[in-house]
Amino acid sequence: MEHDSDPLSSVRPKLVESKKQWAREGRLLTGTYADPAMRLPPGQREVKNWPVLDLGLQPDLPLSQWKLTVDGMVENPIVWSWAEFAAQPQARRQSDIHCVTAWSRFDNTWDGVSTQHLLSIVRAKPQAKFVVQHSYDGYTTNVPIEHFAAEATILAARWEGQPISREHGGPVRLILPRLYLWKSAKWLQRLEFVNRDRPGYWEERGYHNLGDPWLEQRYSQT
Numbered sequence: 001m002e003h004d005s006d007p008l009s010s011v012r013p014k015l016v017e018s019k020k021q022w023a024r025e026g027r028l029l030t031g032t033y034a035d036p037a038m039r040l041p042p043g044q045r046e047v048k049n050w051p052v053l054d055l056g057l058q059p060d061l062p063l064s065q066w067k068l069t070v071d072g073m074v075e076n077p078i079v080w081s082w083a084e085f086a087a088q089p090q091a092r093r094q095s096d097i098h099c100v101t102a103w104s105r106f107d108n109t110w111d112g113v114s115t116q117h118l119l120s121i122v123r124a125k126p127q128a129k130f131v132v133q134h135s136y137d138g139y140t141t142n143v144p145i146e147h148f149a150a151e152a153t154i155l156a157a158r159w160e161g162q163p164i165s166r167e168h169g170g171p172v173r174l175i176l177p178r179l180y181l182w183k184s185a186k187w188l189q190r191l192e193f194v195n196r197d198r199p200g201y202w203e204e205r206g207y208h209n210l211g212d213p214w215l216e217q218r219y220s221q222t
């Protein structure tokens, strides 16, 4: 795939402005909190469809050109082709997803490579504390390494048995179900292990640095 040096320069300014405005106003905050044992986080409603949300760029990535780089503070940096990714032990995870725009979708089945397996190959150095996800559309998002390493977290290539569609981030996206879905990069290109935290696209625009749905961590001032 070919990139502009800054693919994000073409993102619709109105979309970005309205989401930044939500953050400033604290939109959708209910002022409640919940135990993670509660299935539906506060302020969320269940949907049966799967909405598409992104910056509107939706890269088209033929498998022959797709690569995943894992680098930074790891003992064994890798670059996987699609064939190498597909040759890894395949894991299945079932999880609910929660979007900060207040929809949740229950019981999604994902197939792909677990982050536990990936970590067993690249071996994070002790200084590695955060993982920055970089995507083919220029999007970035940061997560603490313990969330990345959680049992539920998967580099997903299939949803409900079918390849993840381009609009939902195929060929491979992250699924990290214990945080809001903006923490799960679509069109995953690179995982960078770092010792200092580095806010990503929405984290720099008023969204919470961690984004725990049960603590309703939608925006950074809350």
Ligand SMILES: Nc1nc2c(c(=O)[nH]1)N[C@H]1C(S)=C(S)[C@@H](COP(=O)(O)O)O[C@H]1N2
Binding pocket: 050, 051, 052, 053, 054, 055, 056, 099, 100, 135, 136, 137, 138, 139, 167, 168, 169, 181, 182, 183, 184, 185, 186, 187, 188
């Ligand atoms: N690469 C990339 N990943 C992304 C985004 C994006 O714009 N680009 N948007 C995030 C946001 S804000 C959300 S809510 C989810 C939406 O995923 P979905 O479209 O599959 O529902 O993807 C997240 N991951």
Ligand SMILES: [Mo]
Binding pocket: 053, 099, 100, 101, 181, 182
């Ligand atoms: Mo989002």
